[in-house]
Amino acid sequence: MKKMFIYSLLMVCSGLMASCGDDTYNMPGEPAPNATITSSKESFSAAYEGESFTLEATTTAAEWNAYSNEEWISVSTENTASKSGTVVVTVSENPDPYARQGSVIIMSGTARKYIPVAQEAAPKSAYNAPEGYSLVWHDEFDEGSELNANDWTHEVWGKGTVNDEKQYYVNHVTPAGAKVTEIKDGKLRINCLLEDGKVYSGRVYAKVKEGWTYGYIEASIKLPKGKGTWPAFWMMPVNFKSWPADGEIDIMEEVGGHPNYVSSSLHANAHVHSNNTQVTHEMYLEGAEDDFHTYAIQWTHENITTYVDGQVQLSYDNRGLGRDDWPYDDPFYVILNLAWGGTWGGTYGIDESALPCTMEIDYVRVFQK
Numbered sequence: 001m002k003k004m005f006i007y008s009l010l011m012v013c014s015g016l017m018a019s020c021g022d023d024t025y026n027m028p029g030e031p032a033p034n035a036t037i038t039s040s041k042e043s044f045s046a047a048y049e050g051e052s053f054t055l056e057a058t059t060t061a062a063e064w065n066a067y068s069n070e071e072w073i074s075v076s077t078e079n080t081a082s083k084s085g086t087v088v089v090t091v092s093e094n095p096d097p098y099a100r101q102g103s104v105i106i107m108s109g110t111a112r113k114y115i116p117v118a119q120e121a122a123p124k125s126a127y128n129a130p131e132g133y134s135l136v137w138h139d140e141f142d143e144g145s146e147l148n149a150n151d152w153t154h155e156v157w158g159k160g161t162v163n164d165e166k167q168y169y170v171n172h173v174t175p176a177g178a179k180v181t182e183i184k185d186g187k188l189r190i191n192c193l194l195e196d197g198k199v200y201s202g203r204v205y206a207k208v209k210e211g212w213t214y215g216y217i218e219a220s221i222k223l224p225k226g227k228g229t230w231p232a233f234w235m236m237p238v239n240f241k242s243w244p245a246d247g248e249i250d251i252m253e254e255v256g257g258h259p260n261y262v263s264s265s266l267h268a269n270a271h272v273h274s275n276n277t278q279v280t281h282e283m284y285l286e287g288a289e290d291d292f293h294t295y296a297i298q299w300t301h302e303n304i305t306t307y308v309d310g311q312v313q314l315s316y317d318n319r320g321l322g323r324d325d326w327p328y329d330d331p332f333y334v335i336l337n338l339a340w341g342g343t344w345g346g347t348y349g350i351d352e353s354a355l356p357c358t359m360e361i362d363y364v365r366v367f368q369k
Contacts, residue, residue, distance in 0.1 A: 203337035226354020229256035230345030257348020
């Protein structure tokens with residue numbers, strides 16, 4: 001009896017060992033070891049509008065499943081209790097003007113197979129311009145990591161050069177190599193930062209040698225936060241000789257000590273802030289420092305009107321009083337800059353804890369008749 005019991009026990013153990021050696025067998029509640037996963041597709045590329053795809057998944061184990069860690073990718077499965085089944089991958093619409101990458105993961109036991117999912121960028125919003133105007137120049141900031149030197153020029157000057165501003169404007173980078181301007185995720189970023197006790201920032205000119213005379217000019221901008229910031233989108237004359245005689249056109253300015261209040265101004269001999277005769281208007285814009293908003297100017301020989309998200313900010317007519325009142329028939333070039341402190345930027349004080357800070361520009365577009 002004892003020998004027969006031992007023999008039977010050995011036979012049972014031998015059978016168990018044989019079963020355990022099969023990769024397709026797993027005890028209830030335990031993952032299948034060393035499963036092999038194959039799929040009918042190895043990757044997906046989706047249009048920005050969103051798409052759905054189907055693949056067949058096969059595994060050497062008895063069970064499998066699939067999922068994604070990306071919110072914009074949803075996954076559904078069929079026949080996961082068998083060794084093969086179907087995976088339906090749905091990619092939602094991409095609202096952003098840059099491509100994105102994700103993956104679908106098929107799992108079986110301890111094995112994982114990653115299926116890359118790429119989606120193209122959404123196109124930039126349709127161009128907005130009054131009837132009769134055509135696009136003559138633009139920068140969407142979609143290519144490279146730096147501004148195109150054929151279109152843009154960096155200003156370089158020291159602290160206090162104008163308006164008692166506290167920043168140093170440098171060409172691309174600070175002495176330690178930090179970028180004051182960079183293109184990232186389809187945006188131009190103008191960075192203001194503190195380095196070795198000095199504040200550095202960027203000031204750039206578009207087509208500084210030729211500019212434009214008249215037109216509809218528009219930019220989409222998210223303003224920086226912080227007491228001491230002074231971002232601006234404005235224009236100066238190509239053939240500048242003296243200020244304010246040759247004019248200045250401020251499409252948008254804001255100071256961080258008075259957040260979300262954006263303004264437009266015109267400067268000439270007959271209207272200038274030094275004697276409180278400037279032509280200016282300010283409005284409150286909810287979320288100016290949190291979201292992108294559109295700032296624009298429509299400029300003709302007869303009138304200059306500036307806009308904020310399509311709403312009129314300032315309007316000024318050529319009254320026929322001569323150049324002292326209307327020096328705006330010459331070519332002007334576009335300026336984007338982020339100042340720190342100064343006669344207006346520092347009016348409410350300066351808070352260096354706000355540094356570094358960034359002004360972001362989604363695009364600049366120039367239209368003419």
